[in-house]
Amino acid sequence: MPDFLDINKTAPADLRTMIDQAASMKAARAGRPKGTPDDDQPLAGQMVALIFEKPSTRTRVSFDVGVRQMGGQVLVLNGSEIQLGHGESIADTARVLSRFVDLIMIRTFAEDKLLALAEHATVPVINGLTDRTHPCQIMADIQTFEEHRGSIKGKKVVWAGDGNNVCASFLHAAGRFGFDLTFTGPVTLDPEAEFVDQARSEGVTVTIERDPTRAVAGADLVVADTWVSMHDDADVAERRHNQLSPYRVDEALMAAAGPQALFMHCLPAHRGDEVTDAVMDGPQSVIFDEAENRLHAQKAIMRWCLGV
Ligand code: CP
Ligand code: NVA
Numbered sequence: 001m002p003d004f005l006d007i008n009k010t011a012p013a014d015l016r017t018m019i020d021q022a023a024s025m026k027a028a029r030a031g032r033p034k035g036t037p038d039d040d041q042p043l044a045g046q047m048v049a050l051i052f053e054k055p056s057t058r059t060r061v062s063f064d065v066g067v068r069q070m071g072g073q074v075l076v077l078n079g080s081e082i083q084l085g086h087g088e089s090i091a092d093t094a095r096v097l098s099r100f101v102d103l104i105m106i107r108t109f110a111e112d113k114l115l116a117l118a119e120h121a122t123v124p125v126i127n128g129l130t131d132r133t134h135p136c137q138i139m140a141d142i143q144t145f146e147e148h149r150g151s152i153k154g155k156k157v158v159w160a161g162d163g164n165n166v167c168a169s170f171l172h173a174a175g176r177f178g179f180d181l182t183f184t185g186p187v188t189l190d191p192e193a194e195f196v197d198q199a200r201s202e203g204v205t206v207t208i209e210r211d212p213t214r215a216v217a218g219a220d221l222v223v224a225d226t227w228v229s230m231h232d233d234a235d236v237a238e239r240r241h242n243q244l245s246p247y248r249v250d251e252a253l254m255a256a257a258g259p260q261a262l263f264m265h266c267l268p269a270h271r272g273d274e275v276t277d278a279v280m281d282g283p284q285s286v287i288f289d290e291a292e293n294r295l296h297a298q299k300a301i302m303r304w305c306l307g308v
Contacts, residue, residue, distance in 0.1 A: 043072030053079030163191030175202030184215035
């Protein structure tokens with residue numbers, strides 16, 4: 001059974017199937033109370049472990065609710081309270097968990113831990129964010145974009161700020177879904193060359209543009225994220241603030257993008273830093289649709305992993 005480790009490791013046809021299934025599962029639940037089960041119960045009798053080595057609101061709640069809606073059961077494990085890489089090897093933890101649960105989702109720091117877990121588990125493993133990537137988020141973002149604007153193929157996405165883990169998964173998605181991505185931020189915070197090169201090798205245009213106003217011209221989507229991620233040292237905050245202030249997404253920047261442009265942020269946001277209240281709460285923002293779609297997109301990802 002397949003793991004969902006990164007968007008670039010998943011076949012385009014499978015990604016498309018997941019997005020379409022997420023949309024149809026969302027439509028099937030329209031207007032229903034949140035606690036009611038889905039008509040289909042594909043996870044009936046299945047147990048899902050959710051491991052968190054970093055804080056989470058959306059990932060934790062959306063996976064938990066999604067499993068329950070599909071008839072499964074959930075174990076939420078705090079990384080500091082289990083022996084993951086502390087008291088025993090990741091390989092042994094993976095083998096033990098595989099005797100108890102049918103699916104593992106992990107949010108961790110080092111990508112190596114995710115990869116070791118996936119290598120040694122005999123059940124599928126889902127990446128719920130590492131220091132390098134956040135694929136579940138971008139699946140929800142693709143679903144959200146297409147809900148509002150139709151196919152994302154050939155569209156222009158602009159990433160403003162730090163070329164971080166969420167940006168990396170957007171670059172993976174650019175290659176797989178066929179959209180162009182412009183990064184605007186300071187040279188010191190460029191996305192890793194590996195992510196840029198891979199997207200380009202899949203035939204899409206990746207542009208690095210230091211001037212944010214020029215970068216957003218004609219954008220279909222402008223995306224921001226926190227300037228300081230969970231894996232960053234706290235002492236980068238002041239320097240990041242100075243470096244990234246010119247890349248704050250405000251009403252003037254959204255006006256430069258044009259009325260066709262949507263605004264996304266994976267949340268949690270630092271209002272007033274990377275994005276202003278006026279943009280967060282303005283007519284181009286789809287941030288709460290994005291948050292909701294974590295539920296639907298991840299339900300489709302889990303079904304794909306389990307083949308149900
Ligand atoms: N966007 C996202 O992954 O949010 P959480 O950190 O709250 O899970
Ligand atoms: N880049 C952020 C995303 C949080 C969902 C972080 O890694 O902290």
